Amino acid sequence: MxxxxxxxxxxxxxxxxxxxxxxxxxxxxxxxxxxxxxxxxxxxxxxxxxxxxxxxxxxxxxxxxxxxxxxxxxxxxxxxxxxxxxxxxxxxxxxxxxxxxxxxxxxxxxxxxxxxxxxxxxxxxxxxxxxxxxxxxxxxxxxxxxxxxxxxxxxxxxxxxxxxxxxxxxxxxxxxxxxxxxxxxxxxxxxxxxxxxxxxxxxxxxxxxxxxxxxxxxxxxxxxxxxxxxxxxxxxxxxxxxxxxxxxxxxxxxxxxxxxxxxxxGSVNPVVILPEAVSKRGEDLAKTYAGSITLGTGQFCTNPGLLLGIKSDALTGFITRLSEEIIKIEPSCMLHPNIIGAYETKKEKALSQNGLQVAAEIQQNVQTNYARQTVTTVEGKTFLQNTTLHQEVFGPYSIVVQCEDIAQLKEIIKNLEGQLTGTIIAEENELEAHQDITIALQNKVGRLIYNGVPTGVEVCPSMQHGGPYPASTDSRxxxxxxxxxxxWVRPISYQDWPDSLLPDALKNSNPLKISRLVNNEQTKNSL
Amino acid sequence: MxxxxxxxxxxxxxxxxxxxxxxxxxxxxxxxxxxxxxxxxxxxxxxxxxxxxxxxxxxxxxxxxxxxxxxxxxxxxxxxxxxxxxxxxxxxxxxxxxxxxxxxxxxxxxxxxxxxxxxxxxxxxxxxxxxxxxxxxxxxxxxxxxxxxxxxxxxxxxxxxxxxxxxxxxxxxxxxxxxxxxxxxxxxxxxxxxxxxxxxxxxxxxxxxxxxxxxxxxxxxxxxxxxxxxxxxxxxxxxxxxxxxxxxxxxxxxxxxxxxxxxxxGSVNPVVILPEAVSKRGEDLAKTYAGSITLGTGQFCTNPGLLLGIKSDALTGFITRLSEEIIKIEPSCMLHPNIIGAYETKKEKALSQNGLQVAAEIQQNVQTNYARQTVTTVEGKTFLQNTTLHQEVFGPYSIVVQCEDIAQLKEIIKNLEGQLTGTIIAEENELEAHQDITIALQNKVGRLIYNGVPTGVEVCPSMQHGGPYPASTDSRxxxxxxxxxxxWVRPISYQDWPDSLLPDALKNSNPLKISRLVNNEQTKNSL
Known part of the structure; x- marks a missing residue:
């Protein structure tokens, strides 16, 4: 066939x-x-x-x-x-x-x-x-x-x-x-x-x-x-x-x-992890994110490629656990030799940047065209100064940025390019206390996620998939x-058009029985 | 001040x-x-x-x-x-x-x-x-x-x-x-x-x-x-x-x-005048259009700069009458010496094209910065071949194209650039008989007008002002x-966001009492 x-x-x-x-x-x-x-x-x-x-x-x-x-x-x-x-x-x-x-x-x-x-x-x-x-x-x-x-x-x-x-x-x-x-x-x-x-x-x-x-x-x-x-x-x-x-x-x-x-x-789908959440739920988060980063061999446009946390023992613990969890996952195949080739090239470029450290990378031999999932870490200041690190590495790769404080974290968000999604992992009181983080992130993304993962794009009317450039070319x-x-559509107006020759959607009798704005009132009634 | x-x-x-x-x-x-x-x-x-x-x-x-x-x-x-x-x-x-x-x-x-x-x-x-x-x-x-x-x-x-x-x-x-x-x-x-x-x-x-x-x-x-x-x-x-x-x-x-x-x-706002209408209402139309062409010294983006008719005695009569009516109107001032300068230059360029004839032009002296309204005529074939004649002459100027037949008229419409408006002057049976003209025109414009003039842009929800390029840069x-x-807006989605931290428009209680699409149902109810 x-x-x-x-x-x-x-x-x-x-x-x-x-x-x-x-x-x-x-x-x-x-x-x-x-x-x-x-x-x-x-x-x-x-x-x-x-x-x-x-x-x-x-x-x-x-x-x-x-x-x-x-x-x-x-x-x-x-x-x-x-x-x-x-x-x-x-x-x-x-x-x-x-x-x-x-x-x-x-x-x-x-x-x-x-x-x-x-x-x-x-x-x-x-x-x-x-x-x-x-x-x-x-x-x-x-x-x-x-x-x-x-x-x-x-x-x-x-x-x-x-x-x-x-x-x-x-x-x-x-x-x-x-x-x-x-x-x-x-x-x-x-x-x-x-x-x-x-x-x-x-x-x-x-x-x-x-x-x-x-x-x-x-x-x-x-x-x-x-x-x-x-x-x-x-x-x-x-x-x-x-x-x-x-x-x-x-x-x-x-x-x-x-x-x-x-x-x-492209999008690196930043994930902000606030201190209380990471100290309370670091272990669960590590498991969840190991799964999200490697889902579909990291080949989703909503793959979480950037995790932003505040330096603490809990964050260090999270990184350790995420590293342990992610190397437990069986490596999987990428779409094409060109895709794995690009993954390796972009990953190598990232790894060659000053200040970047590998937290986890599959070491054993893997099948041809299979990707080695990788987690790296970097200091907030280094990340801010080097925009190469902001670029997407398409595949099962994520970088954890260890910020000095909330101010630096916000500064980083403000310096990111447009994204499809932005996630905040936080206790509810933290989210409330840091609404400026939400505002900063909102300016950069098409979808905000609370306590979840960006992968998994629900198909429903309330889904926005598309964000400020370069996530998409028209965020509208x-x-x-x-x-x-x-x-794919544009509006057209008909002025004083004979009723019988109007498209059905605009006829007085409303033959399609659709909802229409008639003299500023939304209605399915005929005229 | x-x-x-x-x-x-x-x-x-x-x-x-x-x-x-x-x-x-x-x-x-x-x-x-x-x-x-x-x-x-x-x-x-x-x-x-x-x-x-x-x-x-x-x-x-x-x-x-x-x-x-x-x-x-x-x-x-x-x-x-x-x-x-x-x-x-x-x-x-x-x-x-x-x-x-x-x-x-x-x-x-x-x-x-x-x-x-x-x-x-x-x-x-x-x-x-x-x-x-x-x-x-x-x-x-x-x-x-x-x-x-x-x-x-x-x-x-x-x-x-x-x-x-x-x-x-x-x-x-x-x-x-x-x-x-x-x-x-x-x-x-x-x-x-x-x-x-x-x-x-x-x-x-x-x-x-x-x-x-x-x-x-x-x-x-x-x-x-x-x-x-x-x-x-x-x-x-x-x-x-x-x-x-x-x-x-x-x-x-x-x-x-x-x-x-x-x-x-820009837009020349084509007006199609069908035979029965021009023979029945040619005199009224001439008066109406003399007014529309000169309204605001022709300085409206919806000025009718292009009239398309089918050769007939009635059309010739309409042109004669339009010419008589338009020179009766007192010349008026343009916005600026540069605007009248551009008007004169573009009009002269149009008038210098082969096959274009002047049907009416104010001859007497006018005040400085006042525009001489002008009507020209041309054969359909000539107009089709010379796209210089398709260009807008911003001011009180209009060209009447005398088409051989309906087929040529449609061909001309198909060769026009995008427009803000398109008007059809017709008896209702003519409009019905020539729905292909409506379709051809609809592909080119943002607003279709029946038996009216394009000038006068009503401000209401059903108005579309903007059309295919170059009428506007985004016809959507x-x-x-x-x-x-x-x-000026873009959509943003919130996923699993705490109710108390959502914008008011999205809160369960619907504090703004606005109409919302809730699980595919348009409603003002709270959740």
Whole structure:
């Protein structure tokens, strides 16, 4: 079922000459499929189809879009074992993770299906006319959200299902009414093609216009760059490194018509550990954090890469215990030789900095492509002075900063870059006594966590996944949860439009029975 | 009361050496005040104060922010005659317009006051915990909107009150909890200083932190550029030319930490006139459009600069009648010698294009700085081939394109750049028969108008003012109406946070009695 070809709309196509393979990091061998990189002609075709599809798809009813989204979920489930096996062979991740991530992906698709079927997400707003208002009559104005147009989604290395081909970005864009062109992630091109085939099957079954979806193979940066620069593309979704995300952001900003790029990028997810908590619960915390740091071989964007504590015997005890706990954990496989290569390089760079000490590092030999989890420690002053230590080491690595006092801890927080999350481990009275820490951290993050771990991103309306730069390129949006649909839509107003020709969401009779703001009152009533 | 100095927070300051004056275009003389351009030291001071003020102001209750906004409105009204006279002397606009625009400004301030006093605008969302969920417990998550931080607002040449110092951008930013630094528009620096003094008075009366507002004088691009590049600035609002807006957008995108720029820029506001309507109502339309094209000497961003019709006797009749009507209107003064200079230059450039014909132009001598309103005509094919003709001529100018048929008209719409508005003049059956025109136009605009004129931007929740580039730099936001607050805010989530330490908007008891999304149900109930 894996052909190695691109989907240009509904058509399998392989006009390019460059090919590449994926890699099984567990077995340390190449997988047996060859993928044909999309040719520039195919990029144009995919965008051309998406532009045309955009008209019908953009105006499609929520019910029909919901059918499409649910059908994608069904077709992904129908891929069954083949998908799970391919996923594992291309990522080195265990089957349980594959099944879990498939569940998350299905859940996201169905959540967006429910959202658009219900329909109130368009934020319909109606202000009725006042013809006899002086000095000028008030016109009738009605506003709702409409899709931006074709969206490019870049597959994420670390979420082959939930943030790639039919992942959160794609599901949100489809829900919005935007055709999607996926730039497949080269590390899991087979998984990508399987999911793409499920989307195409679903599109055909539910009579979606050809071009509502395309899947382009690419192992370099050319295909992605060409897509972002293409005048037919209206927005971009990306999950990955700061370097990659920023490059796309720059390309998009330099276009004749700049377009929005939502890039969810790096984060060290600082964890502040206050003195009372560490002295009361240091042992439990050490166990919990050893688990969080190594979860998924540290390959989560919410991995806790930076722990900030105040020097004390209790903190020293915590570091000792964390070190003991973390080396008890079996080393695990990283996604790809390139990923483990980057991990080793970045870790070595960190370890070579003056003043950094290794508290724990797996010493024994590990399998090829398996990561040695590592905990380091550093003095607050040294950390403040050396921003190299602030950088993310993507993998099972964390640095514990031993601050002199609360003032230094706050100073460090103020000098951090933007982050996805910030965690405070504290007794409640400590949290209350140090609200300035909360304020300082709040300025830097998209999500604040109390007495927990940043890993584990709940998919629900109240989740914010995205924070000040460089955590993401636009902190005003989230990449997770139903509100992520807002990245792909814009409001449009209709002034004095005939009722019968308005979109259903704005008609007097409220045929969709959605919640609307009518003359400043939220209601499901008709006019 | 006009000192010519900058407000650096609450302090009048004039450390710079460069000075400039404003101009009375009606009398064709310089006004008698000298304004001191902000020095780079003052820029740093203003941003430093704004950063500090940001902490307290960002967390301030809606009630207190409402007091501040209402106090600004009161203090602006208290400026009385002095403000109106200064406004007129710096713009050449009549007193009626000044009073009307002041009313709009006051109305906007009070509307934002009401919005934040009520409080539901923060989009509070609560998902309660499910501790016994398997395989993992569901945490408690709560989300709301918080301010981005210090915002720079650029005063608009054509709206000295409603889109400048205390205009829509400033009011929205204050409502959001963002300190504001205004880069005063040099053409109406006196009006700007008066309004700034009103804001400072209001800030003092309502105990706002020093630095919540600064007003910087500047006649060139240096002060604005320095502000946009300053690391302490977190967002930018601009109303003006495409060149100016794009330059700021580029600066912001090139920063180490890119920041959002909402620039509301140029638009020719296409008006499609369908055959039946023009044959039935050509005479009325001609009168109406002669008025709309010349309203405010054509200096509105929603000025109808492009009329698209299908060749017919009725259209020819409409053009004749529009020409007759428009030259009946008394020529009026433009804002500044530079503005009339740009109008003449751009008009001459348009008139020099092959195939363009002048249908009407005031021939008699007019007062210095008064604009000669002009209507031109061109064949559809010529217009399609020459994009110079698509460009805005800011002033009382409009071009009537005579299309061969509906297909050509649609082709022209598809080739237009993004616009603030698009209008369709049609009988209802024509609008219904040509829904593809609506779709084509909808792709290009932020607001669709039926049987009306684009001038007159109603301030209400259902107004969208902002469209695809280059109408604005981010079509996902509006510059007018309460939803314009969304430009200056970002969501933040709190996970498992102690109830007593949550912001009031997210507490179980709902002390603010706002509407919240609680476990997917919109409600004002407490938990």
């Amino acid at each position: 894996i052909t190695g070809k691109n989907y240009i709309g509904n058509t399998l196509s392989s006009k390019g000459s460059k090919t590449y393979t994926t890699y099984n990091p567990q077995l340390n061998i190449e997988n047996g499929f060859s993928f044909v990189e999309a040719a520039s002609e195919e990029i144009d075709e995919a965008v051309g189809l998406a532009r045309t599809a955009s008209i019908g798809f953009g105006a499609m009813s929520g019910v029909k879009k919901a059918d499409f989204l649910n059908a994608i979920a069904d077709e992904i489930l129908a891929l069954d074992e083949l998908l799970i096996k391919t996923y594992c062979s291309e990522t080195g991740l265990p089957e349980g993770r594959a099944i879990g991530e498939r569940g998350r992906t299905i859940g996201q698709l169905r959540a967006f299906a429910a959202l658009v079927k219900e329909g109130s997400w368009v934020e319909a707003s109606i202000d009725t006319a006042i013809p006899d208002r002086t000095p000028v009559p008030k016109p009738d104005l009605r506003k709702m959200l409409i899709p931006l147009g074709p969206v490019v989604v870049f597959g994420a290395s670390n979420f082959p299902l939930a943030y790639s081909t039919a992942g959160g970005d794609t599901a949100a864009a489809f829900a919005a009414g935007c055709p999607v062109i996926v730039k497949s992630h080269p590390m899991h091109a087979g998984t990508g093609e399987l999911v793409a085939s499920a989307i195409i099957k679903a599109a055909k079954k539910t009579n979606m216009p050809n071009g509502v979806f395309s899947n382009l193979n690419s192992s370099g940066i050319e295909v992605g760059s060409a897509l972002v620069k293409h005048p037919g593309i209206k927005a971009v979704g990306f999950t990955g490194s700061i370097g990659g995300g920023r490059a796309l952001f720059n390309l998009a900003a330099q276009r004749e018509e700049p377009i929005p790029v939502f890039a969810e990028m 949006f989230t990449a997770v949860g139903i509100h992520s649909i807002k990245r | 006009i000192t010519g100095k900058n407000y650096i927070g609450n302090t009048l300051s004039s450390k710079g050496s460069k000075t400039y004056t404003t101009y009375n275009p009606q009398l064709n003389i310089e006004n008698g005040f000298s304004f001191v351009e902000a020095a780079s030291e003052e820029i740093d001071e203003a941003v430093g104060l704004a950063r500090t003020a940001s902490i307290g102001f960002g967390a301030m209750s809606g009630v207190k922010k409402a007091d501040f906004l209402n106090a600004i409105a009161d203090e602006i009204l208290a400026l009385d005659e002095l403000l109106i006279k200064t406004y007129c002397s710096e713009t050449g606009l009549p007193e009626g317009r000044a009073i009307g625009e002041r009313g709009r400004t006051i109305g906007q301030l009070r509307a934002f006051a009401a919005l934040v006093k009520e409080g539901s605008w923060v989009e509070a969302s609560i998902d309660t915990a499910i501790p016994d969920r398997t395989p993992v417990p569901k945490p408690d998550l709560r989300k709301m909107l918080i301010p981005l931080g210090p915002v720079v607002v650029f005063g608009a040449s054509n709206f000295p009150l409603a889109y400048s110092t205390a205009g829509g951008d400033t009011a929205a930013a204050f409502a959001a909890g963002c300190p504001v630094i205004v880069k005063s528009h040099p053409m109406h620096a006196g009006t700007g200083e008066l309004v700034a003094s009103a804001i400072i008075k209001a800030a003092k009366k309502t105990n706002m932190p020093n630095g919540v507002f600064s007003n910087l004088n500047s006649s060139g691009i240096e002060v604005g550029s320095a502000l946009v590049k300053h690391p302490g600035i977190k967002a930018v609002g601009f109303t003006g030319s495409i060149g100016g807006g794009r330059a700021l957008f580029n600066l912001a995108a090139q920063r180490e930490e890119p920041i959002p720029v909402f620039a509301e820029m 936001f509006t510059a007018v109406g309460i939803h314009s607050i969304k430009r």
